Amino acid sequence: MSGIVFGVNYSFRRIVTIQAAAWDVQTSINQLTAALIECDWTQVSTISGSGGTTGYELISSPTPNRNTRMRVSIWWNGTTTVVFGWPIIQIKVADSNGANSFTRDFLTIRSDLGAKSVRFVCNPFQFFCWYDSTLSPGGASYNTDTFNRSTAFGGVPVLVTPLSGGEAFWFQSGGRDFRQDVVPDSNAQYAFLINGNFKSGTNSVATTLAPELLIMRGDRLVNDVPFPSGNYPVTTPIMMIGDHTNGVVAISLWDAITVSYPYTTRVVTTADFCTWENITQNASIGTLFVVTDSQFQLTQPGYSY
Amino acid sequence: MAYAASNSTIVTDTKAFTTAVGSGEEFIQWIKDQLVEAGWTRQALLAKISYTAFGIADGDTVTLDGNVFTFYSTTPSGSNPVNRGASNHAAMVNLGAEVLLVMDWDSTVSGDTITFTVASNGPEYTGNVLLCSTTRAGVSGIFDFNPDSTTGLGRTWNGGFRMTSSAVHSNPLIIDFRTIASRTCDITALIKDPIANFTGIQVNNSWSIVANKYQFILYITGIYVAGAFMLASHLKPSRDLEWANFVTGPFNPVSPFGGRRDGDFSDLSVNYYADIATGSPYTDIITTDPNETVTLVYPGFGYGVTSLQKLINKIPNFTLVRDDGTGIPFEAFIAICPTDPGSFATSVQIVGQLWDSLIYATLGVKDNSVDIGGKDGIVMMTQQGSADISIGSLVVQIET
Numbered sequence: 001m002s003g004i005v006f007g008v009n010y011s012f013r014r015i016v017t018i019q020a021a022a023w024d025v026q027t028s029i030n031q032l033t034a035a036l037i038e039c040d041w042t043q044v045s046t047i048s049g050s051g052g053t054t055g056y057e058l059i060s061s062p063t064p065n066r067n068t069r070m071r072v073s074i075w076w077n078g079t080t081t082v083v084f085g086w087p088i089i090q091i092k093v094a095d096s097n098g099a100n101s102f103t104r105d106f107l108t109i110r111s112d113l114g115a116k117s118v119r120f121v122c123n124p125f126q127f128f129c130w131y132d133s134t135l136s137p138g139g140a141s142y143n144t145d146t147f148n149r150s151t152a153f154g155g156v157p158v159l160v161t162p163l164s165g166g167e168a169f170w171f172q173s174g175g176r177d178f179r180q181d182v183v184p185d186s187n188a189q190y191a192f193l194i195n196g197n198f199k200s201g202t203n204s205v206a207t208t209l210a211p212e213l214l215i216m217r218g219d220r221l222v223n224d225v226p227f228p229s230g231n232y233p234v235t236t237p238i239m240m241i242g243d244h245t246n247g248v249v250a251i252s253l254w255d256a257i258t259v260s261y262p263y264t265t266r267v268v269t270t271a272d273f274c275t276w277e278n279i280t281q282n283a284s285i286g287t288l289f290v291v292t293d294s295q296f297q298l299t300q301p302g303y304s305y
Numbered sequence: 306m307a308y309a310a311s312n313s314t315i316v317t318d319t320k321a322f323t324t325a326v327g328s329g330e331e332f333i334q335w336i337k338d339q340l341v342e343a344g345w346t347r348q349a350l351l352a353k354i355s356y357t358a359f360g361i362a363d364g365d366t367v368t369l370d371g372n373v374f375t376f377y378s379t380t381p382s383g384s385n386p387v388n389r390g391a392s393n394h395a396a397m398v399n400l401g402a403e404v405l406l407v408m409d410w411d412s413t414v415s416g417d418t419i420t421f422t423v424a425s426n427g428p429e430y431t432g433n434v435l436l437c438s439t440t441r442a443g444v445s446g447i448f449d450f451n452p453d454s455t456t457g458l459g460r461t462w463n464g465g466f467r468m469t470s471s472a473v474h475s476n477p478l479i480i481d482f483r484t485i486a487s488r489t490c491d492i493t494a495l496i497k498d499p500i501a502n503f504t505g506i507q508v509n510n511s512w513s514i515v516a517n518k519y520q521f522i523l524y525i526t527g528i529y530v531a532g533a534f535m536l537a538s539h540l541k542p543s544r545d546l547e548w549a550n551f552v553t554g555p556f557n558p559v560s561p562f563g564g565r566r567d568g569d570f571s572d573l574s575v576n577y578y579a580d581i582a583t584g585s586p587y588t589d590i591i592t593t594d595p596n597e598t599v600t601l602v603y604p605g606f607g608y609g610v611t612s613l614q615k616l617i618n619k620i621p622n623f624t625l626v627r628d629d630g631t632g633i634p635f636e637a638f639i640a641i642c643p644t645d646p647g648s649f650a651t652s653v654q655i656v657g658q659l660w661d662s663l664i665y666a667t668l669g670v671k672d673n674s675v676d677i678g679g680k681d682g683i684v685m686m687t688q689q690g691s692a693d694i695s696i697g698s699l700v701v702q703i704e705t
Binding site for chain 1 (some may be wrong): 381396480543545546569570571581583589595596598600601602603604606608625627628629630631633638640643653654655656688693694697
């Protein structure tokens with residue numbers, strides 16, 4: 001059987017994990033950009049931001065065989081929180097040509113908390129950004145208000161369509177997003193492009209499925225189902241995107257797994273010669289784990305499989 | 306875990322049966338032949354022979370495999386005698402179980418001589434006490450499948466075969482297939498210890514079977530109501546378990562309950578037997594509590610917008626397809642309560658996988674052919690999705 005396998009879709013490429021600064025706008029932009037470049041994203045252009053800051057537009061590394069890419073821009077346009085006036089950095093996702101774009105104010109810069117930082121994990125095809133209170137000052141580990149923003153997740157997915165150059169990407173940020181659950185709530189912001197279908201905005205449209213992950217559950221159960229040992233199933237991430245008119249499809253993620261159990265604290269573990277860390281906390285169901293370090297990081301792009 | 310391939314011969318066959326006398330035995334013979342070919346082992350089960358009792362007297366003889374046996378007494382110590390003309394039932398009751406000998410031999414009657422033919426692979430006869438009768442006047446003895454009848458054709462009944470699956474680690478699944486006394490075509494599939502007695506299989510149909518060395522499914526194409534389905538599996542156990550056996554089927558030959566696939570996946574839970582290594586074997590029927598319902602576990606999703614509905618997906622009737630439009634196959638994980646949910650506060654756990662089976666998160670058509678990993682498969686069960694229920698099809702591989 002081809003396509004989405006029962007195992008992990010390892011990229012076997014460079015994975016960068018950092019605590020990116022979130023106490024200064026330019027420092028934050030520089031560190032996020034540097035992390036992406038270190039794992040083979042390419043800078044396309046610079047962006048003149050507010051207050052003399054400089055932002056950057058980058059393009060991801062081509063995915064194996066299909067050569068699919070996406071663009072990500074990180075900069076500050078001067079937006080601040082209504083109360084306190086803290087800067088909020090922007091992120092824009094788009095296809096490889098810069099079209100089908102969506103912009104989100106995703107990272108609140110807090111200079112009042114000392115050395116606030118956010119967890120940033122990226123590989124040549126995707127990125128995950130979230131805040132963890134055990135690693136940085138700054139409050140609760142997930143968004144409970146609309147101004148302490150710290151999450152952005154996105155990338156070029158694992159696809160099975162043998163369509164070289166076909167555009168595709170996914171993005172999610174805010175509300176009850178992957179930081180809190182595998183299923184976003186109606187406040188989450190999202191964007192996706194698949195099979196020529198681009199949708200973006202707030203996850204409040206009944207006929208559109210913002211990126212969400214499936215969990216192993218009984219066919220008529222809402223709850224997770226354990227093994228007799230007390231462990232829970234681990235599966236290849238199955239992400240659903242689409243809409244009622246154009247159809248909903250399942251795509252997958254790189255260097256990630258879903259565990260059919262709702263972890264509520266930070267978990268760091270090792271398996272398959274990789275270090276894994278959960279993005280999702282405070283979940284009602286299921287947890288998304290990503291590779292934060294791997295012994296199988298090839299320096300040359302491209303491989304056969 | 307991955308696809309639970311049995312790596313054994315997958316046997317399929319279809320055969321029609323009727324209500325005629327002997328069809329139950331024919332059905333059992335057919336099951337036995339298919340399962341043996343699939344890799345199960347068999348053991349002949351002793352049948353019972355009942356005779357219309359014309360009376361037993363000292364000196365009466367019977368020839369067994371060339372050996373002549375003579376009755377010494379019809380009155381065991383402490384029991385009442387059996388008078389001439391007494392019914393066979395009365396004879397059995399009065400003479401007691403110690404006198405009743407069960408055999409699985411073919412027999413013929415000529416005059417007052419009953420000749421038994423011992424099967425070449427059957428058990429050896431070791432006893433010398435019989436309950437039977439002959440007519441002293443030389444009239445052919447008449448024996449019947451109905452213990453209390455005085456007419457009918459002579460044959461054995463309640464015999465059959467004990468079929469034992471292969472075992473992954475230990476504790477294979479063992480099922481006794483027997484004919485049911487007094488009914489011409491009905492059979493019972495008896496699970497030993499505890500006794501789960503699936504008596505509701507409606508033999509009078511065209512039955513199909515798909516079997517491997519661990520599992521078999523009996524079904525009727527196009528008929529999904531109670532009595533038309535049976536699934537028995539020595540599951541591929543979860544890594545933490547030594548064994549997990551599961552059987553679902555019907556009881557009650559007259560008004561079958563269970564053994565159906567006209568609903569959804571919960572049909573597996575209507576009437577079932579479970580023997581999970583971490584608990585005690587038990588039988589149970591479906592309850593309203595989904596946490597106690599035998600369930601297939603896969604990344605399916607329902608639809609809805611409230612907090613408890615699956616995935617808060619707002620769009621109904623979606624099937625899971627990949628970006629190229631193909632369906633996604635999932636392992637057939639099955640979750641069962643390790644102990645009787647009727648007796649203990651317990652919830653289902655993933656105890657293993659069905660063999661040579663997958664779940665597609667699409668709504669298929671039962672009995673339709675599908676591809677399963679490049680091999681022929683068949684849609685065995687289906688489930689329409691709803692707010693809290695995942696859409697899906699259970700597909701079974703039928704090609705080795």
